[in-house]
Amino acid sequence: MAVKMRLTRMGKKKKPQYRIVVADSRNARDGKVIDEVGTYDPNTTPSTFKFDEEKTKKWLANGAQPTETVGKLLKLANIEK
Amino acid sequence: MLRAVKKKYLTARLLSGIIRFVMEKIVEQGILYDFYGPLLTQHQQEVYEACVFEDLSLAEAAERFEVSRQNIHDLVKRCDKSLKDYEKRLGLIARFRENRDSLESIRDLLAKNREADGSRKFSGAEINGLLQAVDHLLDEI
Numbered sequence: 001m002a003v004k005m006r007l008t009r010m011g012k013k014k015k016p017q018y019r020i021v022v023a024d025s026r027n028a029r030d031g032k033v034i035d036e037v038g039t040y041d042p043n044t045t046p047s048t049f050k051f052d053e054e055k056t057k058k059w060l061a062n063g064a065q066p067t068e069t070v071g072k073l074l075k076l077a078n079i080e081k
Numbered sequence: 082m083l084r085a086v087k088k089k090y091l092t093a094r095l096l097s098g099i100i101r102f103v104m105e106k107i108v109e110q111g112i113l114y115d116f117y118g119p120l121l122t123q124h125q126q127e128v129y130e131a132c133v134f135e136d137l138s139l140a141e142a143a144e145r146f147e148v149s150r151q152n153i154h155d156l157v158k159r160c161d162k163s164l165k166d167y168e169k170r171l172g173l174i175a176r177f178r179e180n181r182d183s184l185e186s187i188r189d190l191l192a193k194n195r196e197a198d199g200s201r202k203f204s205g206a207e208i209n210g211l212l213q214a215v216d217h218l219l220d221e222i
Contacts, residue, residue: 004141006135006136006137007107007136008134008135008136009111009133009134009135013115014112014115014116014177016108016111016112016115025138025141040104042104042108047104067136067138069104069107069136070136072104073104
């Protein structure tokens with residue numbers, strides 16, 4: 001269960017934007033990202049999120065574990081393994 | 082069938098509401114940290130950034146900082162409480178949002194005018210809107 005799908009914050013101060021990335025949880029210290037599978041933008045009205053469905057499904061099938069927040073976004077996007 | 086019905090009635094507004102509800106916590110934590118983060122100690126800042134900006138789980142953060150999960154959990158809770166308390170006392174985020182809304186309304190009115198041909202002038206209502214927004218910003222300075 002070493003590979004995780006998580007949010008990582010980008011964007012400017014006071015104007016957050018998030019990337020949904022795949023990273024090795026054992027290397028959490030160096031912040032290295034294996035792949036980028038989507039984005040989440042809370043600044044737009046309505047807030048928007050985007051997934052690269054093919055990549056996301058591939059990583060989920062390969063055992064990547066989404067964090068709680070990403071799990072909720074996946075549910076909203078109707079993406080399952 | 083149920084899925085089709087769900088899709089039909091899942092309007093953009095409703096979807097936005099669901100997303101906001103689900104994601105609100107991590108986004109709010111991030112905004113609070115943007116404003117009041119420097120008031121936390123160095124260690125608190127590092128742990129809070131790991132949990133909120135990098136979305137690390139308690140276990141991962143515990144491993145990174147070589148402390149217990151309970152320790153991380155308590156620290157994040159304590160930071161949340163402190164940051165919310167700062168906002169309650171200082172209200173910088175509320176003020177920031179009001180100012181941003183005013184600036185956005187000015188920008189929208191100006192953009193609307195720019196889209197029209199060069200000879201177009203602002204209507205009385207538009208000028209009032211602009212003046213109100215500018216007055217609001219001047220009051221806030």
